[in-house]
Amino acid sequence: MVHAAEVLSHVAALAQAADPPQASSVSTNLARAQTAFSLAFHICFAVFGVGMPWLLLFVEGRWVRTRDPVWLALTRKWSRAFAVMFAVGAVSGTALSFEFGLLWPAFMARYGGVLGLSFTLEGFAFFAEAIFIGMYLYGWKRLSARAHWLTLWPIAIAGTFSTLFIITANAWMNTPGHVTEVDGKVVSAEPFAPFLAATAPHQLIHMLLAALMCTGGIVAGVYAVGMLRGRRDAYHQRGLRVGLAVLLVCAPLQLIVGDWAARVVGNEQPIKLAAMEGLGHTRTHAPLTIGGIYDEQTGEVRHGIEVPDLLSLMQGLSADHEITGLTAVPPEERPNAVLVHSAFNVMVGLGMALIALSLVTGVVVLRRRRRGERPLLPTGRPWLWAAAASGPASMLAMLAGWEVTEGGRQPWIVYGRMRVDEAVTSSSGMPAIFTGTILLYLGLATALILILRRMATGGPELAATVGETSTTPDIPDARPAPASPDTPARVRGDGDGGDGPGTSAPTTPRTDPSSSEGDAR
Amino acid sequence: MTAADLLAVVMVIGLTAYALTGGADFGGGVWDLLARGRDAADQRRLVSAALGPVWEANHVWLIFVIVMMFSGFPAAFGIVGSTLEIPLICALAGIVLRGAAYVYRAYGAGAAGPDHWWGHVFAISSAITPVALGVCGAALATGDVTEGDALAPVTSAFGIVCGVFTLAVTAFLAAVYLCRDAASSPETEHLVPGFRRRALGGAVVSGLLAAALLPLLWSEAPVVAERFAERSVPFVVISALGGIASLVALWQHRFTAARITAGAAVAGVLWGWAAAQYPDLVVGRATVDSAAAPEANIVAMLIAVACGLVVLIPSLWMLFRLFANPEVKS
Numbered sequence: 001m002v003h004a005a006e007v008l009s010h011v012a013a014l015a016q017a018a019d020p021p022q023a024s025s026v027s028t029n030l031a032r033a034q035t036a037f038s039l040a041f042h043i044c045f046a047v048f049g050v051g052m053p054w055l056l057l058f059v060e061g062r063w064v065r066t067r068d069p070v071w072l073a074l075t076r077k078w079s080r081a082f083a084v085m086f087a088v089g090a091v092s093g094t095a096l097s098f099e100f101g102l103l104w105p106a107f108m109a110r111y112g113g114v115l116g117l118s119f120t121l122e123g124f125a126f127f128a129e130a131i132f133i134g135m136y137l138y139g140w141k142r143l144s145a146r147a148h149w150l151t152l153w154p155i156a157i158a159g160t161f162s163t164l165f166i167i168t169a170n171a172w173m174n175t176p177g178h179v180t181e182v183d184g185k186v187v188s189a190e191p192f193a194p195f196l197a198a199t200a201p202h203q204l205i206h207m208l209l210a211a212l213m214c215t216g217g218i219v220a221g222v223y224a225v226g227m228l229r230g231r232r233d234a235y236h237q238r239g240l241r242v243g244l245a246v247l248l249v250c251a252p253l254q255l256i257v258g259d260w261a262a263r264v265v266g267n268e269q270p271i272k273l274a275a276m277e278g279l280g281h282t283r284t285h286a287p288l289t290i291g292g293i294y295d296e297q298t299g300e301v302r303h304g305i306e307v308p309d310l311l312s313l314m315q316g317l318s319a320d321h322e323i324t325g326l327t328a329v330p331p332e333e334r335p336n337a338v339l340v341h342s343a344f345n346v347m348v349g350l351g352m353a354l355i356a357l358s359l360v361t362g363v364v365v366l367r368r369r370r371r372g373e374r375p376l377l378p379t380g381r382p383w384l385w386a387a388a389a390s391g392p393a394s395m396l397a398m399l400a401g402w403e404v405t406e407g408g409r410q411p412w413i414v415y416g417r418m419r420v421d422e423a424v425t426s427s428s429g430m431p432a433i434f435t436g437t438i439l440l441y442l443g444l445a446t447a448l449i450l451i452l453r454r455m456a457t458g459g460p461e462l463a464a465t466v467g468e469t470s471t472t473p474d475i476p477d478a479r480p481a482p483a484s485p486d487t488p489a490r491v492r493g494d495g496d497g498g499d500g501p502g503t504s505a506p507t508t509p510r511t512d513p514s515s516s517e518g519d520a521r
Numbered sequence: 522m523t524a525a526d527l528l529a530v531v532m533v534i535g536l537t538a539y540a541l542t543g544g545a546d547f548g549g550g551v552w553d554l555l556a557r558g559r560d561a562a563d564q565r566r567l568v569s570a571a572l573g574p575v576w577e578a579n580h581v582w583l584i585f586v587i588v589m590m591f592s593g594f595p596a597a598f599g600i601v602g603s604t605l606e607i608p609l610i611c612a613l614a615g616i617v618l619r620g621a622a623y624v625y626r627a628y629g630a631g632a633a634g635p636d637h638w639w640g641h642v643f644a645i646s647s648a649i650t651p652v653a654l655g656v657c658g659a660a661l662a663t664g665d666v667t668e669g670d671a672l673a674p675v676t677s678a679f680g681i682v683c684g685v686f687t688l689a690v691t692a693f694l695a696a697v698y699l700c701r702d703a704a705s706s707p708e709t710e711h712l713v714p715g716f717r718r719r720a721l722g723g724a725v726v727s728g729l730l731a732a733a734l735l736p737l738l739w740s741e742a743p744v745v746a747e748r749f750a751e752r753s754v755p756f757v758v759i760s761a762l763g764g765i766a767s768l769v770a771l772w773q774h775r776f777t778a779a780r781i782t783a784g785a786a787v788a789g790v791l792w793g794w795a796a797a798q799y800p801d802l803v804v805g806r807a808t809v810d811s812a813a814a815p816e817a818n819i820v821a822m823l824i825a826v827a828c829g830l831v832v833l834i835p836s837l838w839m840l841f842r843l844f845a846n847p848e849v850k851s
């Protein structure tokens with residue numbers, strides 16, 4: 001706060017220094033910005049495609065077993081939100097695969113084949129996911145409750161596998177190996193090269209945990225906000241509990257995997273590690289620097305907290321371990337350490353905060369259980385505020401993590417093999433394309449937020465109705481005879497896209513899945 | 522046949538699947554746009570109901586083809602990416618807007634603007650994408666692509682007619698499919714005559730455009746035209762017979778048969794073009810051989826495709842069986 005202005009002007013100056021104005025650099029920067037923007041946009045939805053099916057498996061599984069309508073209400077609500085986010089994830093993902101060709105033609109032309117197996121398998125994973133999502137979202141009335149629940153398994157597994165496949169592609173860009181090139185042309189590549197990348201295992205596990213944390217955190221956050229507004233029914237409590245449990249279990253694991261990641265990065269991409277830690281000069285007894293701004297002139301971090309020797313200890317288990325500094329490579333081969341160090345701090349800081357929340361909650365839950373108090377989860381206002389913040393915090397940590405991985409690789413698009421400016425398009429249309437993309441995405445995002453907000457406020461009436469319906473909601477177990485697919489329940493319509501495409505539903509705008517169950521009887 | 526050839530065949534199969542499923546979805550958007558008369562709302566509802574469960578899956582075929590292209594023939598993808606910018610971006614914008622608008626309409630309940638606005642976005646973007654993809658196809662055949670001239674593909678007469686032809690074909694397919702969907706339930710039976718008329722009209726328009734394309738093919742894409750005359754006659758015959766049979770089947774209200782014949786007509790066109798295009802991917806710039814990734818990678822992809830299909834085909838079959846008859850809410 002004290003030095004905010006100074007820091008800002010400093011950042012601006014450094015950013016300028018990092019981008020010398022060359023003829024092609026405008027195009028490169030716009031292409032980079034567009035890639036970063038569309039990837040960030042995509043990943044914010046993709047994490048729900050990975051995490052949500054696992055949460056749904058749990059809540060719908062509880063419903064199938066207990067027939068408790070609160071579980072059904074949660075399932076219905078989440079599946080509708082999931083439907084919208086999956087669709088946006090799918091279209092933004094399609095946009096990415098076009099953009100690779102449009103923005104990075106030289107990269108694709110040279111390495112497309114290397115990444116072929118990853119992307120092909122990923123294509124199949126998407127395909128399986130999309131097929132079963134069709135069955136899941138539109139099959140409420142055509143499948144038995146159990147069969148409906150079963151369709152979640154392929155969705156969850158395929159989502160997880162698509163992460164596996166896409167991450168191997170990214171990991172290969174970080175640590176490219178098993179490929180032979182002559183004069184800039186790939187002459188032979190082991191088909192499994194991406195799967196053998198040194199960074200693939202930790203990137204994959206780290207990302208899967210991140211996806212679960214983001215999903216859990218956002219779900220918890222939505223219900224925490226509801227409870228802060230006074231809706232403290234079973235529906236909100238359970239929603240909060242499920243989301244928070246996922247988040248808080250994954251948070252400590254994320255630290256372990258993150259530490260592993262940092263060690264691998266130290267070995268494989270020493271310059272990235274230096275940028276993450278803001279280490280200018282190669283040295284032993286390297287300190288761990290928390291916070292602060294990296295200063296390119298001095299190669300030091302200003303305003304940070306230094307823990308002596310710790311970095312050397314963490315990386316090599318000895319204070320004498322030598323850590324490579326940024327100045328080991330010429331300036332044009334250094335990533336933007338201001339950005340990368342800050343992003344790394346944001347990720348680790350938020351990760352630590354979530355771990356702290358996780359520990360404190362764990363202690364409180366155990367104590368309450370011993371004393372036989374209910375509910376187990378503390379529900380005081382500060383707790384709810386913390387839960388509400390945990391979703392955005394996870395998302396921010398996830399995005400910061402990507403900035404570390406991608407920004408720390410700069411100026412390489414494929415580490416040590418191809419530079420970003422060699423890969424970029426030479427199109428003169430970049431400014432127009434970039435502006436159009438941003439406007440399009442912002443428009444879509446705004447509309448989506450409006451829709452999700454409306455969905456999120458559908459809770460209270462729903463919970464009330466659900467509380468009163470003590471019998472099992474009727475979702476016919478058998479497929480209707482083909483000749484008359486329309487039962488009265490459907491004719492009445494519940495405006496619930498989950499049962500079929502919502503046409504401009506003439507029913508209540510505040511859709512309420514459980515009310516149709518009431519109507520149907 | 523080399524591994525690269527086989528991969529090219531797989532790509533054409535993927536493209537055919539995309540045309541027959543995703544293509545018809547675009548056509549559905551066209552009929553949403555053109556819905557007229559007293560039961561316009563019912564027509565839109567039928568379109569929407571027919572799309573619902575399958576559109577996500579249908580559009581993955583396109584991703585499949587793109588992935589095959591950039592992994593199997595990376596050099597060709599590089600050329601396409603840097604020369605067909607304008608049509609590709611139009612196709613992309615159409616795909617993004619269409620998918621988003623569809624779910625926003627289905628689930629938005631008016632929270633982000635009236636549903637019918639999203640309906641219009643959905644319909645218009647559905648019409649843009651096939652035109653843009655048709656333009657891309659034409660450019661691959663003419664080889665009329667230069668890095669400096671982004672406008673070339675969209676200003677060529679052949680390209681534009683190809684684009685319009687693609688649009689007409691998707692609309693034709695969609696109308697044929699919708700006839701059967703409408704006929705399958707008493708609640709939607711009243712929509713049958715309208716869609717039947719549209720299907721017949723679509724068939725005639727597509728046929729006329731195809732006839733207009735032939736002379737343009739000879740003047741604009743002589744390389745492909747020559748091979749077309751040599752190799753593609755069987756496919757053209759299939760396509761023409763399919764078209765005529767569709768007219769007959771529609772006339773006789775045999776809608777299931779019409780689906781099959783219409784599919785054959787469309788597939789015939791695609792395969793005829795693909796056969797004439799071979800071995801060029803982008804005429805004059807990249808061939809199957811010159812653009813191919815290293816052999817080992819292509820073989821690995823082919824194995825992956827084979828394994829993937831083992832999972833995919835039963836799943837797709839289940840999906841289409843489960844939703845054979847769309848449910849329409851009135």
Ligand code: HDD
Pocket residue numbers: 039042043045046047048049050085086087088089090091092093094095096097126127129130159162163166167207211577580581584
């Ligand atoms: C967390 C893992 C993850 C990562 C790192 C990425 N994606 Fe993604 N992607 C998914 C996780 C995912 C997903 C969860 O599987 C999605 C989200 C919604 C969906 O449709 O599947 C998806 C959808 C999706 C689709 C649409 C599939 C469909 O129609 O169903 C495409 C084409 C891509 N992605 C492509 C990419 C590319 C080219 C990426 C590389 C930069 C990428 N994704 C990063």
Ligand code: HEM
Pocket residue numbers: 031032035036039040041043104166167169170173399402403406407410412413420
């Ligand atoms: C297989 C997966 C991925 C591939 C092939 C990939 C590819 C790329 C490419 C081509 C660029 C532009 C060149 C560059 O600036 O380095 C880039 C940059 C970037 N990507 Fe990735 N990416 C992948 C995954 C992701 C994901 C999922 C995210 C999450 C949001 C992400 C975040 C970023 C960011 C923030 C940048 C900009 C970095 C900077 O310029 O400072 N990447 N990536």
Ligand code: HEM
Pocket residue numbers: 174199202203204206207209210211213214254255257258259261262263265347348350351352354394395397398399400401402404405406
């Ligand atoms: C708690 C301490 C954490 C540490 C020590 C840590 C460490 C790291 C390191 C070293 C990387 C770079 C990996 C590479 O470039 O190969 C990374 C990347 C990343 N981090 Fe973290 N991280 C932590 C917490 C988190 C949290 C809480 C999240 C999100 C919820 C997160 C999400 C990510 C993501 C998405 C990436 C990029 C993709 C990947 O490598 O999988 N991290 N992290």
